[in-house]
Amino acid sequence: MKKTLLKTVFIVMGVLLIGGTSSCTSKSENASTQNALSSQQNEADIIDENPLTNLIKGNERFVSGKLVHIHQDSLRVKELTEGQHPRVVVICCSDSRVTPEIVFDQGLGDIFTIRTAGNVMSDYEEGSIEYAVEHTGAKLVVVLGHTSCGAIKAMLDTKEGETVPGHIASIVDALKAETEEKEALEKGGEALPYNAVKANVEHGVKQLCNSKPILSEMHEEGKIKIVGAIYHIEDGKVEFLDI
Known part of the structure; x- marks a missing residue:
């Protein structure tokens, strides 16, 4: 009698466990589906059609601490195996405190980033930008400087006739040679x-607008927009300049 009762109890428990597992699996699958749908809906709400407005809104989220971390998951990784189509090119300083994808709350494949100390550009950087706008379809080019820039400080601290060690000298010399920098130095204060x-x-924006033949032509024809901005490391805000 006891054996029969125990057997019955085990059978009932087995049925409940199977049913419970099935229910949990179903709920989990439904939650995943809901999250995927919600993610798609949120993406449509978050991404602005205008790439510049999209960056501005992203920086506002960064400053306010309301980050959405869009395009930062395994699904995005899989999507990008098909190719890249960034909407924006950002040329910025190599400074570890200035990471475009973070300060603009963007993700994988959203920004074609080019980084050099003092965002100094030569043929290599211009060629990279040409590739981004011609072959990946980016429509906006942002030259992003930042406050407390080490390269700018090195230039300001280097007196006439002084030499800077190593290859850093080439960066300082490039900055000192900029017409806009000479005017700023003369003004002082x-x-x-x-x-x-x-x-x-300002120099970087003008350099790209006059970069022949590709960038200057695309800019004049309205195929790309080239703007300048400054990231303020004191509060995380990006100031877009009227150049």
């Missing part, structure tokens, strides 16, 4: 550190 950063960004 307490605002010089900021004005020197701004002058460098």
Whole structure:
């Protein structure tokens, strides 16, 4: 009698466990489906059609601490195996405190990033930008400087006739040769550190707008937009300049 009762109990428990597991699996699958649908819906709400507006909104999220971390999952990794189509090219400083994908709250495949100390550009960088706008379809090019830039500080601290060690000298020399920087240096004043950063960004924007034959033509034909901006490391805000 006891054996029969125990057997019955085990059978009932087995049925309940199987049913419970099935129910949990079903709930888990439904939750995953809901999350996927919600993610797609949120993506449509988050991504602005205008790439510049999209960056501005992303930086606002970064500053306010309301990050959405879009395009930062395994699904995005899989999507990008088909190719890349970034909407924006960002040329910025190599400074570890200035990471475009983070300060603009973007993800994998969203920004074609080019980084050099002091965002100094030569043929290599211009060629990379040409590739981005011609072959990946990016429509916006942002030259992004930042406050407390080490390269700018090195330039300001290097007096006439002084030499800078190693290859850093080439960066300082490139900055000193910029017409906009010369004007900022002549003006001087307490605002010089900021004005020197701004002058460098202005130079970068003009350099790309006049880069023949590809970038200048695409800019003149309205196929791409080239803008300048400054990232403020003090508060995380990106200031877009009217150049």
